[in-house]
Amino acid sequence: MEREKLEFDVLFVGAGPANLAGAIHLKKLAQQQGRDIEVCIIEKAESIGAHSLSGAVLDPKALIELMPDFREKGCPIEETDLRDGVFYLTATGQLRLPYTPPYMHNKGCFIISLSKFCAWLATIAEEVGVNIFPGFAGVEALYDEAGRRVIGVRTGDKGVNKDGKQKSTFEPGVDLLANVTVFGEGPKGSLIREVGTKLGIFAGRMPQVFETAVKEVIEIPAASPFLTSPFTVLHTFGYPLGLNTKGGGFLYRMKENRVSLGLVVGLDYEDPVLEPYQEFLRLKKHPLIADIIRDGKVLQQGAKTLAAGGLYTMPQLAVDGALFVGDSASMLNVQRLKGIHTAMKSGMLAAETILTAVGKGDVSAAALGGYRVKVDGSWIRKELHAARNFGQALSQKGIAKFITLGAQFVTGGRGFVDPMNIPDDAATLQAGHFRPPTQVQDLDGKLYLDKLTGVYFSGTKHEEDQPCHLLIPDTEVCVTRCWDTFRSPCTRFCPGQVYEMIQEEGGRRRLKLTPSNCLHCKTCEIKDPFKNIIWSCPEGGGGPNYSIV
Ligand code: SF4
Numbered sequence: 001m002e003r004e005k006l007e008f009d010v011l012f013v014g015a016g017p018a019n020l021a022g023a024i025h026l027k028k029l030a031q032q033q034g035r036d037i038e039v040c041i042i043e044k045a046e047s048i049g050a051h052s053l054s055g056a057v058l059d060p061k062a063l064i065e066l067m068p069d070f071r072e073k074g075c076p077i078e079e080t081d082l083r084d085g086v087f088y089l090t091a092t093g094q095l096r097l098p099y100t101p102p103y104m105h106n107k108g109c110f111i112i113s114l115s116k117f118c119a120w121l122a123t124i125a126e127e128v129g130v131n132i133f134p135g136f137a138g139v140e141a142l143y144d145e146a147g148r149r150v151i152g153v154r155t156g157d158k159g160v161n162k163d164g165k166q167k168s169t170f171e172p173g174v175d176l177l178a179n180v181t182v183f184g185e186g187p188k189g190s191l192i193r194e195v196g197t198k199l200g201i202f203a204g205r206m207p208q209v210f211e212t213a214v215k216e217v218i219e220i221p222a223a224s225p226f227l228t229s230p231f232t233v234l235h236t237f238g239y240p241l242g243l244n245t246k247g248g249g250f251l252y253r254m255k256e257n258r259v260s261l262g263l264v265v266g267l268d269y270e271d272p273v274l275e276p277y278q279e280f281l282r283l284k285k286h287p288l289i290a291d292i293i294r295d296g297k298v299l300q301q302g303a304k305t306l307a308a309g310g311l312y313t314m315p316q317l318a319v320d321g322a323l324f325v326g327d328s329a330s331m332l333n334v335q336r337l338k339g340i341h342t343a344m345k346s347g348m349l350a351a352e353t354i355l356t357a358v359g360k361g362d363v364s365a366a367a368l369g370g371y372r373v374k375v376d377g378s379w380i381r382k383e384l385h386a387a388r389n390f391g392q393a394l395s396q397k398g399i400a401k402f403i404t405l406g407a408q409f410v411t412g413g414r415g416f417v418d419p420m421n422i423p424d425d426a427a428t429l430q431a432g433h434f435r436p437p438t439q440v441q442d443l444d445g446k447l448y449l450d451k452l453t454g455v456y457f458s459g460t461k462h463e464e465d466q467p468c469h470l471l472i473p474d475t476e477v478c479v480t481r482c483w484d485t486f487r488s489p490c491t492r493f494c495p496g497q498v499y500e501m502i503q504e505e506g507g508r509r510r511l512k513l514t515p516s517n518c519l520h521c522k523t524c525e526i527k528d529p530f531k532n533i534i535w536s537c538p539e540g541g542g543g544p545n546y547s548i549v
Helices: 016-031 061-068 114-127 190-201 276-284 288-294 339-358 370-376 379-386 390-394 398-410 451-457 475-486 523-529
Strands: 003-011 041-044 084-089 095-096 131-134 138-143 150-157 156-160 168-173 173-181 210-220 232-239 245-254 258-266 297-307 322-324 501-504 508-511
Touching: 003 016, 003 150, 003 322, 003 339, 016 061, 016 114, 016 339, 041 173, 061 339, 061 501, 114 131, 138 173, 138 190, 173 339, 190 398, 210 523, 232 288, 245 288, 258 276, 258 288, 258 523, 276 288, 288 297, 297 451, 297 523, 339 379, 370 379, 390 398, 475 501, 475 508
Parallel strands: 003 041, 003 173, 041 131, 084 232, 173 322
Antiparallel strands: 084 095, 138 150, 150 173, 156 168, 210 258, 210 297, 232 245, 245 258, 501 508
């Protein structure tokens, strides 16, 4: 098929904070040097920010470096007065920690909505001359004839029906060619999986590991006591996950009587019956949280994974013709529960490296390897080094967790063992602990939502008549080994109710998929114990439509 080809100097794949900051920085640096450089960003969401979801407490240090006049330029900030409270929850009570660990202090940080923030960064990027194409999903990396150098990406065809046939609306994808391609697809990107496997960027690293967050923005009554309480930032641990499963809750104050409420669950959990969405509902029903959100209503809901592995899982950052930034490159600081600032900084350091490499006409892995040197010389490395064993400590059970954390605290992150091992998230489920899953009751469709209503509140839409973007290579495994061993955990860990196990006449089981519900969180590809789910990009423009989360 004849495809249109478009050429750029630099192509950024994904319009998250890493790539947006990188593209802005690159254009500004080029302009300062009197150079003209064609920069393009593609994004699979229908609009910029529509697939961006985070806590989100922003440490502004990268933003200040990128744009010291960010306030004058209208940066959307929800809250600047950050006062922290950390609470241990039991099923019915809470205990406020008298001491907040220094890495959890958020003074000087801002609460933002990541979707609003990315939409705003995109307007700045356009002002400095970046070409932005939302609604275009990169589906395939392109290589030179030798198959070693990345030369761009192909965007997905549009107008293909579920049988793979062209509809009257068919539009072939475009080949976007570039001297340098920057992959900032967020956690578990589908192109970085392909490029990484082909070029071996994950070889010798510990496995990439993740956490899944379910989050809502809730409007609470103007008279809510929380709006005058001593805290604007709450973090919780203990109930509902307990001390043997990594994760915890957060509640942040936003503008206009709104709060951002979420639960993060480490995907190294062992219990096949655990359902992150139900745990989120349990957190909402806890008295501490229920009192704050009483008489409120959900405005938006969403779910996303975050890359929680840190320094020891960071892949090779450059190959011939390409760089990897942000969550795609494990830049998140799990100790500080923050990754936007490190993502932005990584994009900016990539931009500086690219400008030099393109100027010299050498975009080999060796020339682009200066990016790793810059990362290692920056505050990203300093932060991630201090947190290098933190996620592993949180994965310890019961009291061992606190002893390990304490040892790391007094040894600058080293602890008893350095490096601590990181298991693959897909390998941690323990077979045979089946019990009927308990569902949270009394959902009202307004403040307490079932999963499907939650999908509605995420604004998720896909073209229905298109090939299924969730590929299951061996459907027999689903109804035999996976059912027998784990009772189909995909039906629980998916926050979009995409997977259902149906019993047909004659007793035969069948896994039924509803891919149009997909929130693009990637939990299924990460946590499936048989690695039998491959997430691929659906037609560009499909997916959630976040605007305030
Ligand atoms: Fe997330 Fe996979 Fe479910 Fe989509 S199908 S919502 S990516 S777990």
